[in-house]
Amino acid sequence: MIVRRYLQVSWLGLSLVAPTVAQSQCPEPCLIAVRALKLDSLPAPVQTYYSAGFQIRATQDQALLREAERFYADSLGLGTGISLALLNAADWKRVNNRPYGLPNLSISDRVAFLSATDDGVITMDLLRLEATLSDTVRAKVVREGISFAEFARSMTDVIGLHELGHTYVASYGINPHASWFNEFLSSYFAFAFLQSTHPRQARLIEAMIEARLERPPPAHTSLKDFEQFYGKAMSPDNINWYQAIFMQQVAEVSRSKGLGFLQTVRDAFPVAESDSVSAGTVLERLERIHPGFRAWADRRGQ
Numbered sequence: 192m193i194v195r196r197y198l199q200v201s202w203l204g205l206s207l208v209a210p211t212v213a214q215s216q217c218p219e220p221c222l223i224a225v226r227a228l229k230l231d232s233l234p235a236p237v238q239t240y241y242s243a244g245f246q247i248r249a250t251q252d253q254a255l256l257r258e259a260e261r262f263y264a265d266s267l268g269l270g271t272g273i274s275l276a277l278l279n280a281a282d283w284k285r286v287n288n289r290p291y292g293l294p295n296l297s298i299s300d301r302v303a304f305l306s307a308t309d310d311g312v313i314t315m316d317l318l319r320l321e322a323t324l325s326d327t328v329r330a331k332v333v334r335e336g337i338s339f340a341e342f343a344r345s346m347t348d349v350i351g352l353h354e355l356g357h358t359y360v361a362s363y364g365i366n367p368h369a370s371w372f373n374e375f376l377s378s379y380f381a382f383a384f385l386q387s388t389h390p391r392q393a394r395l396i397e398a399m400i401e402a403r404l405e406r407p408p409p410a411h412t413s414l415k416d417f418e419q420f421y422g423k424a425m426s427p428d429n430i431n432w433y434q435a436i437f438m439q440q441v442a443e444v445s446r447s448k449g450l451g452f453l454q455t456v457r458d459a460f461p462v463a464e465s466d467s468v469s470a471g472t473v474l475e476r477l478e479r480i481h482p483g484f485r486a487w488a489d490r491r492g493q
């Protein structure tokens with residue numbers, strides 16, 4: 192029962208626009224559906240299935256995910272064996288009922304879905320940020336020596352790491368109790384790895400957060416709204432905004448606590464905890480671990 196409840200909580204966090212919590216994103220087990228596409232693939236670890244024409248991108252994404260798996264095997268003893276499906280819109284629509292480009296993970300067989308092209312909903316929304324970019328943020332991107340489009344695309348790689356992070360939340364033994372905290376922790380795994388191994392990418396993430404927060408806030412901004420609407424009805428723009436404010440707090444905590452934060456969280460939110468834990472209790476526990484969580488949440492408007 193405990194495991195079942197936990198999987199449902201995870202699933203809510205993972206399936207971004209699901210009609211119901213329990214409905215899978217694939218018509219059959221995702222790995223079987225992806226294999227039935229008969230695409231070329233790169234072998235495990237991190238077996239990567241890719242649509243025709245995307246071998247280079249697949250090789251790059253696989254390399255980053257393999258590096259992250261090694262990092263977490265060495266540092267926290269984790270090993271999850273994620274697979275990646277890097278798909279164009281036509282292949283995506285044959286196996287995944289989420290909107291094209293809304294990254295998602297099948298928790299049962301650990302298949303992460305990423306869009307291979309720029310017309311996925313999340314990448315398109317990130318590309319749109321260029322129109323309203325301030326000179327300050329533009330200068331930060333230029334300083335890293337990449338174009339805005341490359342910058343936006345690099346965030347898709349970060350999302351791949353975030354999906355891997357979802358498998359770690361479960362396999363490390365954390366019960367996040369809230370969808371927002373599940374998203375936060377998945378990003379924490381992604382950011383802490385990048386901060387240690389790819390500091391330039393970590394800086395680019397912070398520039399992306401700034402770019403997002405320069406824009407007017409979306410319809411939903413509170414953690415309460417996130418719990419209510421995430422996984423049911425939320426625009427890509429609104430999802431990106433929430434992921435930006437989660438990542439902003441991730442960066443702030445990760446800078447002072449590093450991987451030690453994850454160990455403390457595992458003790459405070461054990462997967463075996465069977466009773467449902469209220470939103471207020473989640474924040475109370477986090478406030479004790481890292482003072483400032485309550486103020487951060489209050490700024491969103493509870």
Ligand SMILES: [Zn+2]
Pocket residue numbers: 204205353357374377
């Ligand atoms: Zn997520």
